[in-house]
Amino acid sequence: MDSAAAVSFDANGTIGAYQIGVLISCVLLGVTTTQAYIYYSRFPQDLAILKALVAFVLVCEVAHAICIVHALYQFTILDFGHPQRVFSRLPISLDTAIFFSTIIEQSVLGFFSFRIYTLSRKLCVPLLIVLVAFVHLLGSMATFIITLRLPSLQSYTAHWGWLSLANWCASVVNDVLTTAVLVVLLYNQRKSAQRKTVALVDKIIVWTIETGMLTSASTVFMIIFLPQYLTMKERDDLARGVCRLRT
Template identity: 45%
Template sequence: MSAPTFNADNTLGALLIGTLVSYALFGVTTTQVYIYYGRFPQDSWRLKSLVVAAWCCDFAHTICIAITIYTMVITNYGHPERLFVLPNSLLASIFIGSLLSFGVQLFFSFRIYALSKSFWVPCICWALSLFRFVPPNVILFVFGRGPAAQFLGRFGPLFDAIWAASAANDLLIAGTLVILLYRRRNAGLESTVAMVDQLIAWTIETGVVTSIASLLMLIVFIALPSTFAWLAIFVVIPRLFSNSLLASLNSRAALRCAMRKGVPSSSRSTGFSAVPRPVLPNLKNVSESFEMNKVTMINHDD
């Protein structure tokens, strides 16, 4: 089968632009990891392990994309027919990126369970996450080493359904979290309304960004299947997931600061753990101060 007509602009050029954007977002991820470990040393080892795993997946994905670019631009220079055969490094990057997205979606699905204490919506989210993670990787590693045109012509509709399910899952997670937070907002104190509103805004931003990226990649893939424009978006999506995870964790510092400033002292009896406890004086220092004052008064009388 003859290779499609080679056009460096919408193939290598599109992939290069997507890679540069992906690398810039990797720098943002690394900065957020540094901020996280500086602000939250008291977090549980499970949460810290999740952050380390997310950064390691991001780093491995970055290396695989770099190898893919080098293979396509340097190793296969002068052989445009090789451009449309997916290299092993690209297959590895797809697996790592889907693993990262899978883990982040599981994390936000667990947040839904923690807020609602119900398994219905989290189970739907977990099922959609598994559908996004398992079938594409099995298909890629079994059938993905041939020409890309044959592979996409055979499994293209399945990948359309997978990416649509991923976008729907992101919207479901974001929408459910917004509804649960809005209920907490109405049932909470007046002093916490602004804090919950900020949480709702951040939830919408992080969920909608990943969903829009998945839908945009699906649209470009259907409209321009013989180009790498969809692949340029695909290499950016894992960075959006890792940054949404870290932004969600690091935002707790701003919320705690706002809560300390916004909650009046009369509301300390309401049971909020984030309100600072009153500092009790040192009884030894008080006793010594009292004795010194007593001696001074006696000398003054004499």
């Protein structure tokens, strides 16, 4: 890699940002594991299919964490001293993490769709959520396959950056729609509930808003910063340096 590309490389905005994301993800994996333990210990009488869904999501979460940690190890250890490799072909483990992330999201949305149907006994909204989720699934699977075949990250951002933007927009639509519908349905149930049950319903409404809006907010931030990444000068300078090395 030439000296100009080396100087322009910004580890804070690339490997550093990814490392922070991995650390936060590992913390959240611990939270998820704790929640799964509490669930199995407090609700042993739940349906077997619901227990299996929780176990499946937890296994996928662990697999996702392993993939992103392996990618971080490759970026910081195996590729140490070679920053040009950050923008070459992505590690297969990072591509696989996209696959597991999609499976987790679709499983959770499927559960919420069923919950909405149980509360409303109407199919229109659950079918809409499933439709948007299916579009997101197709987009994520396309991203997974494309990133496996493309020679570099620059090629993906140049030709397929819009696909990531579309996937995240679909994710935001589903999160907001699911949260809003659940809040409305729970609020309607609150009107006919007994006084002792009202407090519990209120807590569920707050939890629904917190969980739904948190994921929506994180995705919105990614949508906001994606165009800045696609036009990031340091990334383009480094990529040009890599191309000069290869030729």
